[in-house]
Each structure stands twice: as structure tokens, then as C-alpha cells.
Amino acid sequence: MNGNESINMRYVLFLACTAALGGLLFGFDIAIITGAGPFITRHFSLSDLGLGWAFSSLLFGCVFGSFASGRLADRYGRKPLLLVVAVLFALTSIATAVAPSFTLFITARVLGGIAVGGVSLLSPMYISEVSPPSIRGRMGALYQMSIVVGIMVSYSINFLLRNSGPANWRWMFASGVVPSGVFLVCVLLAPESPRFLSLKGRREEAFRLLERISGRQVAQAQVIEIEASLHKEKQNWRSLLRPEMRRVLAVSTGLAILIHFSGINTVIDYAPAIFQSAGWKVDGALASTFLTGITEFLFTIVSFWFIDRYGRKPLYIVGSAGMALCLLVMVWAALTGHFYGVLVLTLVLSYLAFFSACIGPVFWTLVPEIFPNDVRGVAMTVPVLVQWVANAIVVLFFPYAFHAIGKAFTFGVLAIMAIAQGVFTLLYVPETKDKSLEEIERTWSVPAEVVIRKAV
Numbered sequence: 001m002n003g004n005e006s007i008n009m010r011y012v013l014f015l016a017c018t019a020a021l022g023g024l025l026f027g028f029d030i031a032i033i034t035g036a037g038p039f040i041t042r043h044f045s046l047s048d049l050g051l052g053w054a055f056s057s058l059l060f061g062c063v064f065g066s067f068a069s070g071r072l073a074d075r076y077g078r079k080p081l082l083l084v085v086a087v088l089f090a091l092t093s094i095a096t097a098v099a100p101s102f103t104l105f106i107t108a109r110v111l112g113g114i115a116v117g118g119v120s121l122l123s124p125m126y127i128s129e130v131s132p133p134s135i136r137g138r139m140g141a142l143y144q145m146s147i148v149v150g151i152m153v154s155y156s157i158n159f160l161l162r163n164s165g166p167a168n169w170r171w172m173f174a175s176g177v178v179p180s181g182v183f184l185v186c187v188l189l190a191p192e193s194p195r196f197l198s199l200k201g202r203r204e205e206a207f208r209l210l211e212r213i214s215g216r217q218v219a220q221a222q223v224i225e226i227e228a229s230l231h232k233e234k235q236n237w238r239s240l241l242r243p244e245m246r247r248v249l250a251v252s253t254g255l256a257i258l259i260h261f262s263g264i265n266t267v268i269d270y271a272p273a274i275f276q277s278a279g280w281k282v283d284g285a286l287a288s289t290f291l292t293g294i295t296e297f298l299f300t301i302v303s304f305w306f307i308d309r310y311g312r313k314p315l316y317i318v319g320s321a322g323m324a325l326c327l328l329v330m331v332w333a334a335l336t337g338h339f340y341g342v343l344v345l346t347l348v349l350s351y352l353a354f355f356s357a358c359i360g361p362v363f364w365t366l367v368p369e370i371f372p373n374d375v376r377g378v379a380m381t382v383p384v385l386v387q388w389v390a391n392a393i394v395v396l397f398f399p400y401a402f403h404a405i406g407k408a409f410t411f412g413v414l415a416i417m418a419i420a421q422g423v424f425t426l427l428y429v430p431e432t433k434d435k436s437l438e439e440i441e442r443t444w445s446v447p448a449e450v451v452i453r454k455a456v
Contacts, residue, residue, distance in 0.1 A: 006214065006215035006218070007132050007134075007135065007213065007214055007215075008212060008213055008214070009135075011212055011213060012130065012131060012132070012135070012139065012213055013139075014190075015126075015127075015130045015131075015190055015191075015213075016127050016130065016131060016139040016142050017142060017146075017186075018186040018187060018189070018190045019082070019122075019123040019124075019126040019127045019130075019143070019190075020123060020127065020142040020143045020145065020146040021123075021146060021179070021182065021183040021186055021187075022082065022085065022086075022119035022120075022122065022123035022143075022146070022183060023119070023123055023142075023143040023144065023145070023146030023147040023150065023364075024146040024147070024149050024150040024153070024179055024183070025086075025089050025115070025116070025119060025150060025176070025179055025180060025183060026116050026119055026120055026123075026146075026147050026150060027146065027147035027148060027149065027150025027151040027152075027153075027154070028150035028151070028153055028154050028176055028179060029058060029089070029093075029112055029113075029115075029116050029150075029176065030058070030116070030147075030150075030151070030154075030265070031150065031151040031154035031155065032154040032157070032158065032172055032173060032175075032176065033054065033055055033058070033109075034154065034155070034158065035154070035155065035157075035158020035159065035161075035162065035172065036158065036169040036172045036173065037051065037054070037055065039166075039168060039169040040054060040105070040169050041054075043166070043169065044102040044105070046102075048399040048400050048403060048404075049396075049399070049400060050102075051399055052395065052396045052397060052398065052399045052400065053106065053396065054102075054105070054106070054109070055395050055396070056392045056393075056395040056396035057106045057109040057110050057113065058109045058110070058112055058113040058116060059113060059265075059388055059391045059392035059395055059396075060110060060113060060388075060392050061109065061110035061111060061112060061113020061114045061116070061117065062113040062114070062116050062117030062120065062388035062391070062392070063113075063117060063385055063388045063389055063392065064110075064113070064114050064117060065085075065113060065114035065115060065116060065117025065118040065119075065120075065121075066117035066118065066120060066121050066381060066384040066385040066388055067117075067381055067385050068114075068118070069081055069085075069117065069118035069121050069122055069377075069381070070121055070377045070378050070379070070380050070381030070384070071377065071378050071381065072377075073121070073122055073125065073196075073377035074196075074199070074375070074376070074377035074378055077192050077193070077196050077200075078122055078125060078126045078129070078192060078193045078196055078377075079126075079187060079190060079191070079192045079193075081118060081122050082119070082122050082123070082126070082187045083184065083187050083188070084118070085114075085115040085118040085119045085122065086115075086180055086183045086184035086187055087180075087184065088111070088112070088114060088115035088118075089112070089115045089119075089176065089179075089180040089183070090176070090177050090180035090181060090184070091111075092108050092109075092111045092112035092115060093112070093173055093174060093175075093176030093177050093180060094174060094177060095107075095108035095111065095112075096108040096109060096112060096173040096174075097170045097171070097172075097173040097174035098170065098174075113388075117384070117385075117388055120384055120388070121377075121380050121381065121384040123143055124140060124143050124364045124365070124367065124368045125193075125368045125376060125377065125380055126193055127139050127140055127142070127143055127368075128140060128365070128368035128369055128437065129193040129194060129195040129196070129368075129376075129437070130193060130194065130209075130213065132213065132214050132218075133434055133435055133436045133437075133439075134308065134434060135308065136308075136365065136369070137307035137308040137312070137361075137365055137433065138304050138307060138308055140307070140361065140364060140365025140368075140369075141300065141303045141304055141307055141361035141365065143361075143364045143365075144300055144303070144356070144360040144361040144364055145297075145300045145301070145361075147360070148293070148296040148297045148300050148356065148360075149297065150179070151293055151296065152290075152293035152294070152296075152297060153179070154172075155290055155292075155293045156290075157172055157175050158172055159290065191209055192205075192209075194206040194209045194210050194213075194222075194226070195226060195373050195376070195437070197209065198223065198226045198227055198230065198373070199230060199373065199374060203223060203227070206223060206226070207219055207220070207223050210222050210223060222436075225436065225438045226373060226438065228438070229372060229373045229374065229437075229438045229441055230373055230374045240375065240378065240379055240382070244372075244444050245372075245375070245379065247444055248370050248371060248379070248444050249379065249382055249383075250428075251370070251428050251429055251430075252367055252370060252371075252379075252380075252382065252383035253382060253383050253386050254424050254428065255363060255366070255367070255383065255421075255424070255425075255429070256367075256383040256384070256386040256387035256390065257386060257387070257390045258417055258418075258420060258421035258424060259359060259363050259387060259390075259421070260387055260390040260391040260394050261390055261394060261414070261417040262320070262323055262324075262327075262414055262417040262418040262421050263323075263327065263351075263394070263411075263414035263417070263418070264355050264359070264360070265391050265394065265395055266394055266395060266398040266414070267292075267348060267351060267352065274344065274348065274402075275344065275345065275348075291345065291349060292348060292349065292352055295349045295352045295353055295356065296352050296355075296356045297356075298356075299352070299353040299354075299356035299357040300356045300357070300360065300361060302356075302357045303315070303356070303357050303358065303360075303361040303362075306357065306358075307361055307362060307365065307433075308433060308434075310433075311431050311432075311433035312362045312365065312366050312429070312431060312432055312433060313425060313426075313429055313430070313431045315357070315358040315359075315361075315362050316358060316359060316362050316363075316366075316421075316422070316425040316429065317422045317425050317426055318354075318358055319354045319355060319357065319358025319359040319362075320358075320359065320418050320419070320421040320422030320425065321354075321418075321419075321422050322350070322351075322353075322354030322358070323351055323354045323355060323359070323418040323421075324415050324418035324419045324422070326347050326348075326350045326351035326354065327351065327411045327412075327414050327415035327418060328411075328412075328415045329347055330344070330347050330407070330411040330415075331407075331408045331411045331412045331415060333347070334406070334407035334408040334411065335408045339407060359421075366429070366432060367380065367383050367384070368380060369432045369437060369440055370430070370432065370440055370444075371441075372441045373437060373438070373441070398410070430443050430444075
């Protein structure tokens with residue numbers, strides 16, 4: 001099929017970039033509290049656990065958002081839900097900024113997390129459903145790229161507003177209204193996903209959209225293949241109990257747990273605290289976050305050349321090994337009294353480089369790829385919800401573990417999880433490069449024993 005593709009790259013880029021803007025808001029909301037953290041700690045007189053709750057409250061909201069959005073996306077469509085989360089992003093940015101108490105601040109962050117959780121499921125799913133197989137990896141990487149851009153924007157705003165008075169943290173959160181508005185306008189201009197249109201029997205609309213994306217000949221074949229993959233019974237949570245769904249849910253859930261238990265969001269969220277513990281002053285620690293953002297950005301660009309050339313699985317294994325190595329050196333540095341200055345900065349940047357070039361883009365590309373068309377929305381709820389729970393748990397307890405239990409133990413646990421992530425990928429994760437979503441669905445009929453035997 002790929003040989004007959006005549007891809008309308010400009011249109012596909014518009015669709016993928018529109019959905020990927022949700023990732024920018026994701027990154028913005030996740031990282032804006034990084035620079036605001038020291039200021040809200042003073043403003044609300046927070047303990048270590050209080051600070052952990054301030055950081056993780058958004059993530060607990062993400063659990064609810066991801067849980068609700070999958071089922072709703074299969075019922076009402078991808079586009080209407082993306083419009084809802086765009087509005088919710090804007091409203092919660094304002095609510096967080098004007099919160100008069102810590103309780104209301106947490107409430108606004110939880111509500112904002114509902115939007116982040118929703119977009120973390122909807123945007124990658126939409127991108128996977130509109131992208132031709134030969135470029136789906138690169139289009140999926142746009143989502144991770146947008147997350148990184150959102151993080152960099154947050155870092156920039158945090159640094160610029162750091163000395164703007166006692167209300168500076170309020171302006172940091174309020175600035176989220178601007179990207180929310182841009183996202184809303186772009187989604188209004190985008191069509192519904194062709195897979196959802198087919199799922200709802202709107203065959204002609206699906207064909208016209210696929211024709212615009214890949215040409216008439218490919219669109220004709222795709223419509224037939226998509227319709228053949230759709231089960232005719234009503235889809236609900238019971239659909240996930242189908243025999244062919246058990247392995248794909250187990251694989252996606254394992255990846256969802258390990259991506260956060262290997263530490264990525266603790267490094268991003270608590271980067272200033274890590275740098276301060278390594279001897280950096282507050283301004284220097286905040287300035288260093290620019291380097292973390294630039295590193296993530298540059299190495300996410302690297303993933304564009306790798307993900308469709310070498311495949312998802314090799315990148316995931318290499319990235320896991322590299323992250324584990326960086327974390328193990330951090331353990332050594334903490335145990336030997338070398339946890340300071342340039343060494344810590346170099347290790348953090350190297351860790352982020354491996355994640356950004358290999359793990360982040362692959363995770364958000366791979367997860368929506370591996371689920372069947374007829375239950376993709378409902379099924380994606382499971383790994384996306386699980387990864388938010390894992391994320392929230394790690395971020396909530398990181399300050400306590402880092403200060404009370406110790407750096408060496410904390411980074412040691414994260415290193416073990418990174419190693420486990422690589423081994424899990426080697427044994428259980430299928431390669432999806434250059435395959436249509438319907439071809440990927442059929443790979444789950446291969447017995448697990450055969451897959452493991454080939455891997456080892």
C-alpha cells in the first residue's frame with residue numbers, strides 16, 4: 001500500500017500539528033509549576049509533602065480526565081472532546097492564577113488535570129488515525145515535540161517573571177490562556193478522524209478525508225480495510241475482555257507504568273530542586289532549566305530521523321539503557337560525595353537526551369497504534385489512566401524520598417525501573433514501523449511464546 005501513497009504532506013501536517021498543540025498545553029501545565037514551586041511554597045508555607053501535593057494534584061486530575069475521555073471519544077468523536085479540553089485549559093489557567101487559598105489552588109489544578117488527561121489520550125489517538133503508515137512515527141513524534149515546546153515556554157515564562165513581585169506565580173499560571181485559545185481555533189478548523197467516521201457508519205465522509213490525505217486509490221483500499229476491522233457489536237468496557245485484547249492491554253499497561261517509574265517527570269518537575277541540592281543558587285537553578293528544555297527539544301528533533309527508520313522497539317531499548325546508565329552514575333555521585341555542579345547538570349541533560357530521542361516520542365506513537373479501531377478510545381483509557389496514576393505517585397513522593405530517604409536510594413530505584421523498561425520492551429513489545437493500524441491489530445494473533453522466542 002505504501003508504494004501507491006501520494007501523501008498530501010501539507011494537509012497531514014496541519015492535522016497532526018493541530019492535535020499536537022494539545023501536547024503543548026500538556027507540557028505547559030505540567031512544567032509551569034516547576035518555576036512557580038519555590039514561590040507557592042513560600043506563599044502557602046508548604047511542607048515537602050504539601051509541595052508534592054501541589055505538583056501532583058494536576059496528575060490526579062489527569063487520571064479522571066483520561067478515564068472519561070476514552071469512552072466519550074468513541075461515543076461523540078475525537079474533535080468535540082478536543083474542543084472541550086481546549087476550553088477547560090483556558091478556564092483552569094485563570095482559576096489557578098486567582099486562587100486565594102491552597103485548597104482552591106489544588107482544586108483548580110485538579111480540574112486542569114482533567115483537561116491534560118483528556119488531551120493525553122485524544123491527541124495521540126487523533127494523530128495515529130489521520131497519519132499514513134510511512135510517516136506515522138514522525139507525525140506521532142510531533143506530539144512529544146509539542147510537549148517539549150510547552151515545557152520550554154513554561155521555563156521561559158517562569159524565568160522572565162521570577163523577579164516580578166509576590167504575585168509572579170499567578171501571572172505564570174494565567175499565561176496559559178494564550179496557547180489554549182490558539183488550540184481552540186485550530187481544532188475548530190480540523191475535521192473528525194476518518195476511523196471514527198467509519199466507526200459511526202459515515203463511510204463517504206471517511207473516504208473523502210482519506211482521499212485528501214493519501215489519494216483516491218489508497219483511500220479506497222483503506223476504507224475497506226478499516227471497515228473489515230470493525231466489530232459490529234456495541235462497544236463498551238466489556239469489549240476489552242475479548243481474548244485478543246488481553247495481551248495488548250498488558251503490554252500497554254506495562255509501558256505506561258515503567259515510563260514514569262523510571263523517573264522522567266520527577267526530573268522535569270523537580271529540576272530546580274535537584275540543581276539546588278547540587279549547589280546551584282535559585283537563579284542558577286532556574287536558568288539551568290533552559291538547558292533541560294533545549295536538550296529535550298533538540299533530541300526530540302533527533303527522533304524524527306530515527307523513529308520511522310529504525311523502528312519503535314530498538315529506540316525504546318536504547319533509550320532505556322541510556323537512562324539507566326545516567327541514573328546509576330547519579331547513584332555513584334551521591335554515594336561518593338560528587339553530587340554537585342556540572343556533573344549533575346551533565347547527567348540530567350544526558351538522561352533527558354535519551355528519553356527525548358527514544359522513549360517519549362515512541363510511547364505516545366506506539367500506544368494508540370497497537371489498539372483495534374473499534375475500541376481504540378475505550379482501550380487507550382487503560383494505559384493512559386495507568387500512566388497518570390504512576391506519574392502522580394512518583395511525583396507526589398519524590399520530594400520526601402529525595403530529602404528523607406536519600407538521593408542514592410531514590411535514583412537507584414529509578415535506575416532499576418529503567419532497566420526493567422528495556423527488558424520488558426525486548427520481550428513483549430511488537431514492532432509497528434511501516435504497518436497500517438489494521439495490520440498491527442492482526443499481529444496480536446501471534447502467540448506470545450513465539451514473540452518472546454524471536455526476541456531472545
